[in-house]
Amino acid sequence: METTVPATDGAGGRGPGPGGRVTMQHVAAEAGVSVSTVSKVINGRYGVASETIEHVTGVIERLGFEASLVARSLRNQRTNVIGVLVADFEPFSTEVLKGAADAIRGTGFELVAYSAGGRVDAHVGWERRYLSRVMGTLVDGAVLVTPTVTEVQYDGPIVAVDPHTGPSSMPTVTAHNLQGATLAVDHLIGLGHRRIGMVTGRPDLVSAQLRERGYREAHARAGLEVDESLLAAGAFEPEPARAAARALLTLADPPTAIFAANDLSALATLEAAAELGLSVPDDLSVVGFDNIPESALADPPLTTVDQRIRQMGREAITMLVTMIAGEHPLENAHVNLDTTLVVRQSATTPGGTS
């Protein structure tokens, strides 16, 4: 007689056995109605007697039932969940997440973040694969925050944040790398520096390319020649950056200032200078890029370019929600956020403050 309920205890009605979930089956059996009735109650569909609603609601409450997101996703197209795919939970991506969390409020969407767990190198096409796994089912759209967006071709509501490859067809949110780099180098030139070195970033990433271009353009606009021997490859990583800085600083005619492609490189430059007995900013001025929290903690506090990471997260969510709601692909939408220079104490006039 009993409707089939996943093997738990007898009739009557506790919830599921230990470790089991409460399913709609349990609720239905307990309330003495069919699953569809329970479903209707949950979704507020018409055609249910008010006393049935009350009864079922009571049982749901008592059993602590909540519809499985998974089962629901499989049935419905819409899930009202937005996924954020991050390569790893590190400073940059968590900042983006904070911004995304800000922007998600009041949209009716929920936010879930997926992490590749840092093992990006192991599987390159990770984003694409994960996208396939969750798009369409589980999430209505996705924000990609992975440093290696290898031209993900996926037709759905997707926004990439700081995709390090070139301009893709997919909507992106980026910082204005060119402008930011110009800001940084203009600042150094304005302080009176004429021999400005650069610790460059990863050559395969556009952000790095643009930052270098900004360095060159600032020089050009100031009527300054770029001395190619003053550029050294830092790859956005501390170790190569340290080596690059050291190479620059041990030149016969060393630069009086160094613009580093990112804060990590700038921090490494600070260390290299210290190792060489150089005082910053008296003997050497340093400007970074990113404005990660650590930059403020450096000794001296780093003058750097702020790229408003949280705002990038906010923008991405806003775009995504528009895309999901409007259904229109919104191709070639690219938000480019302005950057600002944060002046701290690592850069001053050549020859020091004296």
Place this chain on the structure above:
Amino acid sequence: METTVPATDGAGGRGPGPGGRVTMQHVAAEAGVSVSTVSKVINGRYGVASETIEHVTGVIERLGFEASLVARSLRNQRTNVIGVLVADFEPFSTEVLKGAADAIRGTGFELVAYSAGGRVDAHVGWERRYLSRVMGTLVDGAVLVTPTVTEVQYDGPIVAVDPHTGPSSMPTVTAHNLQGATLAVDHLIGLGHRRIGMVTGRPDLVSAQLRERGYREAHARAGLEVDESLLAAGAFEPEPARAAARALLTLADPPTAIFAANDLSALATLEAAAELGLSVPDDLSVVGFDNIPESALADPPLTTVDQRIRQMGREAITMLVTMIAGEHPLENAHVNLDTTLVVRQSATTPGGTS
């Protein structure tokens, strides 16, 4: 003749239509085999001709197919996904996430983070509801990082990080609040302070209670009487904390040092002191609790208690993986992480450094 494939284009074989997902149906149709064969290939089951494997694999590759996490979750019990439920993506929870991401590596699990989007107040039993939604399907276990763990009763692999209510039956990871507070106050007493005020935390949270208890015990051990008028309620929030500090500092016989229940309160105390024309640490010593990044940026840099938030995330994942693997509930497992005192410049001997 064709096997039923979700309405896409004709035969032959592009992927799905625009906006659609590639499902196993598509792969099967395209490869000219059945879905079950595709499934077997994907899961490496025996009983498939090697040339079939190759062919199907090729089609999968070409179509960029990846099995839907949702559909798979619904069928399988195990998903190899661990969920982290956070109230919001804020500094504390993202630190926990970073630690969790560290620990997840090499475990074979993936990490997904769910955010309530800060609207916890709106729905109190949020954790329980969300747990119901994802546990059993979608995630194999969960880490709770919500400030209001209202005695979540869920029988499954769950670990709570810093649950602010009393000791629950569920496994928890906490910082050693009592020890940390003792460390802080011992430090002040050691510096020679005898009138030490405290800006307390939210009275309903055990962490706050323990920190106050540490304050009292440190006094007791030093043979010092606690002057009850030197305790003021700060509620862990900047504004109440500022008011509390101001009240303390305008007393007829003000304290020479203040221990704040968390860094936010300590920072507010710094501000209150500045407003009153008091110099820290010369006129007043301040010690905080948490060691949030901002504490190092304060003026002066804050002496505080470090509670190793990332490590808490790591421990939680480790416990959870053990629970999931071992199948045993691991009830009453409580990890209590030692805290350390980070001495910066906001506390010195009474009367100043002079």
Place this chain on the structure above:
DNA sequence: GTGAAAGCGCTAACAT
């Protein structure tokens, strides 16, 4: 070695 069929938990037609 391969395919047909059942079913995970749920929702949405379609009966009754």
Place this chain on the structure above:
DNA sequence: ATGTTAGCGCTTTCAC
């Protein structure tokens, strides 16, 4: 007003 049924995409017996 309620129940029955089909099916979302996948895995897994169980036939063939």
